[in-house]
Amino acid sequence: MTMVEKKINNSKVRLVRGDITDIDVEAFIYDITADAKLGTGYGSAIMARGGKTVQEELDAIGTCPTGEAIITGAGKMKAKHIIHVNGPKFHEPDQEGKLRSAITAALKRAEENQIKQLAFPPIGTGFYQVDLQLCTRVLVDAVSEHLKGTTGLDEVLFVALDTREFKPFEAHIGQGG
Amino acid sequence: MTKKDVSWKVQKMMELLPPKLSRQVVLSLVSCVHCGMCNEACHYVKSIPDDPKMTPSYKADQLRKIFKANHDWTGRVAPKWVGAKTPITEEDLEELKDIAFGTCTNCRRCTYNCPMGVDTATVNRVMRGLLTRVGVMPEGVWAVSKDSWEIGNQMGVLMEDYQETLEWISEELVDELGDEKAAIPIDKKNANIVYTVNPREVKYDPRTITNAAMIFYAAGEDWTMPSFGWDQTNFGLFSGDDVMGGNIYKHLEEKFKELSGNLLVISECGHGYRSTRCEGPNWSATPQDFRMESSVTTMLRYIKEGKIKVDKTKNTEKVTFHDSCNNARSCGLYEEPRELLELVTTDFQEMYPNRQENYCCTGGGGAMSMAEYTPRRLKSGKIKAEQLAATGAKIVVTSCHNCVDGLGDLIKHYKLDMEVKQLVDLVAEALVMEKPAEVPEEKPAEAATLAGYKILVVDDEPDMRTFLSTVFEDNGASVIEAADGEQALTLAKSEKPSLVTLDLSMPGKDGGEVYASIRQDPQLAKLPVCIVTGRPELRKLIYDRDVPRPEGYLDKPVSEKDILVNARKILDLSE
Numbered sequence: 001m002t003m004v005e006k007k008i009n010n011s012k013v014r015l016v017r018g019d020i021t022d023i024d025v026e027a028f029i030y031d032i033t034a035d036a037k038l039g040t041g042y043g044s045a046i047m048a049r050g051g052k053t054v055q056e057e058l059d060a061i062g063t064c065p066t067g068e069a070i071i072t073g074a075g076k077m078k079a080k081h082i083i084h085v086n087g088p089k090f091h092e093p094d095q096e097g098k099l100r101s102a103i104t105a106a107l108k109r110a111e112e113n114q115i116k117q118l119a120f121p122p123i124g125t126g127f128y129q130v131d132l133q134l135c136t137r138v139l140v141d142a143v144s145e146h147l148k149g150t151t152g153l154d155e156v157l158f159v160a161l162d163t164r165e166f167k168p169f170e171a172h173i174g175q176g177g
Numbered sequence: 178m179t180k181k182d183v184s185w186k187v188q189k190m191m192e193l194l195p196p197k198l199s200r201q202v203v204l205s206l207v208s209c210v211h212c213g214m215c216n217e218a219c220h221y222v223k224s225i226p227d228d229p230k231m232t233p234s235y236k237a238d239q240l241r242k243i244f245k246a247n248h249d250w251t252g253r254v255a256p257k258w259v260g261a262k263t264p265i266t267e268e269d270l271e272e273l274k275d276i277a278f279g280t281c282t283n284c285r286r287c288t289y290n291c292p293m294g295v296d297t298a299t300v301n302r303v304m305r306g307l308l309t310r311v312g313v314m315p316e317g318v319w320a321v322s323k324d325s326w327e328i329g330n331q332m333g334v335l336m337e338d339y340q341e342t343l344e345w346i347s348e349e350l351v352d353e354l355g356d357e358k359a360a361i362p363i364d365k366k367n368a369n370i371v372y373t374v375n376p377r378e379v380k381y382d383p384r385t386i387t388n389a390a391m392i393f394y395a396a397g398e399d400w401t402m403p404s405f406g407w408d409q410t411n412f413g414l415f416s417g418d419d420v421m422g423g424n425i426y427k428h429l430e431e432k433f434k435e436l437s438g439n440l441l442v443i444s445e446c447g448h449g450y451r452s453t454r455c456e457g458p459n460w461s462a463t464p465q466d467f468r469m470e471s472s473v474t475t476m477l478r479y480i481k482e483g484k485i486k487v488d489k490t491k492n493t494e495k496v497t498f499h500d501s502c503n504n505a506r507s508c509g510l511y512e513e514p515r516e517l518l519e520l521v522t523t524d525f526q527e528m529y530p531n532r533q534e535n536y537c538c539t540g541g542g543g544a545m546s547m548a549e550y551t552p553r554r555l556k557s558g559k560i561k562a563e564q565l566a567a568t569g570a571k572i573v574v575t576s577c578h579n580c581v582d583g584l585g586d587l588i589k590h591y592k593l594d595m596e597v598k599q600l601v602d603l604v605a606e607a608l609v610m611e612k613p614a615e616v617p618e619e620k621p622a623e624a625a626t627l628a629g630y631k632i633l634v635v636d637d638e639p640d641m642r643t644f645l646s647t648v649f650e651d652n653g654a655s656v657i658e659a660a661d662g663e664q665a666l667t668l669a670k671s672e673k674p675s676l677v678t679l680d681l682s683m684p685g686k687d688g689g690e691v692y693a694s695i696r697q698d699p700q701l702a703k704l705p706v707c708i709v710t711g712r713p714e715l716r717k718l719i720y721d722r723d724v725p726r727p728e729g730y731l732d733k734p735v736s737e738k739d740i741l742v743n744a745r746k747i748l749d750l751s752e
Contacts, residue, residue: 019328019336022335022336039320039323040319040320040321040323040327040333041323041324041326041328041333042327042328043323044324044328044333045327045328045333045335048335089312090189090310090312091185091186091189091193091310091311126323126326126421126424127319127322127323127326127327129310161327161329162424162427162428162431163427163431164424164427
């Protein structure tokens, strides 16, 4: 369900509510650890809905350093690709820098792979303790800046699981992002 | 030692500590005199007596050292003397992790036995919370917490799997009972009851959901289960992460309000009940402005109100009852499960010690998710195994899923001849299905006429007195009011009321003393009493006394319907 929508040049930004691993989108972002293992949470949802091929592709790649992004298929999921980013974890130093780096890397992977539609969750703001206000601000800013330039992306979605995640996204998009 | 030599994780933990230093925590940190009373209370010490690291004071000392080094004057003046010390390396944090997660289930038995009021479990939870915030935790805690944050329930049950399970249960119930109305309603708006469960029930033990659905059907209840925000458990209690705890609570609260339910019912789960009923509003910093109760209370009410009929001769094997630490010690749910057991079984045997003195099942505090500590956990269960065996019971009943797993493990490990059941299983077993239940026509509250009765309302809060008096008077009763215990006893003697509603927490003579005086006075002993309290933890004021139980018991906030149904029932019974 779309809640907030905004046009930036020829692209669209939408804020929706739901489970990012279960929405109808071409590619979505997953916050992975450096060992490139899916783990639990959204990771187990990817395994359950997508099958074992996603982890097999990740194993072949082997690692994803902090601030980097790697791309795999999405197995049997509704999406076609997953871009795995390694954002800052817990309260490690330079959260904002690492976050910006991971988002930039994710957008670069999307452009390289001619992806038209990409969905971001708030990166690391639950279990990994990244500040939610900081993350949504940086995410909305970085995506907005990217879409103002040359891009093949038609649409970027921000996907909030619950009200806690939804509200700061809504505020930052409303502020002009 | 420069700041550069200290791990960033330690530095962050020191930054995160001050907001956690509530009065309760500071009191527990400064008042321990290391008298050793807690040792006698701890199942780890009882079962592993030769290891001094098992003592509750040693466990709490880990945070105490940090507190003294960073926040207490004694640590500044004489750091070595008072053992002030701050961890430095990540290895130090690993050691703290093993103590905080691997040697304590946060059962709070030691808290009840500490003459200084030290709440070691709360101190230990603070330590856990600091560690998890910087990513130091057992693998199982990592896995479960991530599921809770990202999937919305602690076992990572996907929406489609949850719905499929409920559909499958519904099909079975409809087949078995021959009535389409036996199906589980999902996301029904304006239902009387919104029923929330433990994901363990969905994933491993759907029988408990089937049994609950059958009981709701037999009672003709207007109920529903939510499609999201259905997990009443909360791993934030175990990991010490208040932010996660508050967020999970908000999922339940928001869905409940979206559905416009009347009463949130929490299936049998100790930490779920504590987290949702008692801790969630604090963690999320939101007022608790809706009603909720344990399914134990719901089932007991159904029997008392005649909504379901039970035949206790269907459960004739000897049963004993295990008090879950979170239900009992932390939330005061002692008597309701026992009362229910007496109604649905023929041979109930208490285990000793019981109630607040009961020993931990070993599965609490998230211990079942921490496989690396399993050998120590099983060893620590020796005292529990002996306690279980001494009852001679074939069934141990508990109202908690962690206890079900913890006790199940001990029964297997110590080769005990018994099985674990929950109250919902025994109630469903004893259920007498006379005819397909009819979906409920709400009886208007006005039907409960109270004409001719005189009711004494005792409460120190004027608003509460006005509310209760208005409800009773609108239904035909005459009402007299008392604002304190002394006045209540005087009026009870002079006015000879038919019923007393009694608040527990009052200045001067509290409700417990008033109740005991009524029961011990030959002139008043038969006077029916309905307790109406906003502080369920005070029920021990009543139940710890050697006097008959009150005829009714209601938790505030209380609805007009609840108070009328109870008053009518009590007055009918008294006749």
